[in-house]
Amino acid sequence: xxxxxxSGPGLVKPSQxxxxxxxxxxxxxxxxxxxxxxxxPGNKMEWMGYISYSGSTSYNPSLKSRISITRDTSKNQFFxxxxxxxxxxxxxxxxxxxxxxxYYRDWGQGVMVTVSS
Amino acid sequence: xxxxxxxxxxxxxxxxDQASFSCRSSQSLLHSNGNTYLxxxxxKSGLSPQILIYRISNRFSGVPDRFSGSGxxxxxxxxxxxxxxxxxxxxxxxxxxxxxxTFGAGxxxxxx
Numbered sequence: 001x002x003x004x005x006x007s008g009p010g011l012v013k014p015s016q017x018x019x020x021x022x023x024x025x026x027x028x029x030x031x032x033x034x035x036x037x038x039x040x041p042g043n044k045m046e047w048m049g050y051i052s053y054s055g056s057t058s059y060n061p062s063l064k065s066r067i068s069i070t071r072d073t074s075k076n077q078f079f080x081x082x083x084x085x086x087x088x089x090x091x092x093x094x095x096x097x098x099x100x101x102x103y104y105r106d107w108g109q110g111v112m113v114t115v116s117s
Numbered sequence: 118x119x120x121x122x123x124x125x126x127x128x129x130x131x132x133x134d135q136a137s138f139s140c141r142s143s144q145s146l147l148h149s150n151g152n153t154y155l156x157x158x159x160x161k162s163g164l165s166p167q168i169l170i171y172r173i174s175n176r177f178s179g180v181p182d183r184f185s186g187s188g189x190x191x192x193x194x195x196x197x198x199x200x201x202x203x204x205x206x207x208x209x210x211x212x213x214x215x216x217x218x219t220f221g222a223g224x225x226x227x228x229x
Binding site: 039043044045046047049058059060061062094098101102103104105107108109110 | 154158225
């Protein structure tokens with residue numbers, strides 16, 4: 001069974017960086033694609049980006065140069081860094097596994113991050 | 118970016134009724150490989166989203182057959198033949214054909 005678990009601080013100050021870890025068990029991150037998705041207060045969802053089995057990345061242009069997704073294959077973890085956060089980055093952040101057939105099959109439980117001074 | 122328009126935003130319903138959700142995209146979701154990567158997800162209160170339907174009409178493993186997906190190009194529909202209590206929550210369409218992937222605004226299925 002594939003399991004994903006997000007971890008990271010629940011509170012970040014404006015202008016600082018948000019850093020989250022997704023720990024994966026039951027499947028190697030050197031296969032498939034691994035994404036970050038966030039849900040804002042209310043119902044709006046946003047795809048942030050992914051890292052592939054080879055380590056290549058794709059990001060949502062809306063996040064411009066603020067986002068970076070990296071990985072540590074030895075720990076089977078991948079990471080999200082979002083720089084220069086504002087209150088508009090307050091959201092629940094999910095990591096998820098993208099299945100080759102065209103959908104996010106496995107999701108973490110999500111971590112709520114609040115940006116506030 | 119591809120804009121995904123979901124309607125309605127709220128769907129009050131009685132248990133046992135049929136529910137229908139609409140999702141329209143601002144451009145065709147037909148991929149050059151011949152597949153259409155339109156998926157439906159359900160997010161129940163307090164839980165992570167879960168996949169229901171992928172590539173327009175394929176039910177994910179374990180999804181009851183009362184759920185069905187249809188459509189093509191830019192116009193897609195999810196139907197529940199007879200709503201049960203565990204079906205309540207917010208339904209999202211998500212297109213995976215184009216980058217960035219984009220979500221609809223969600224339709225909240227709730228009891229009348």
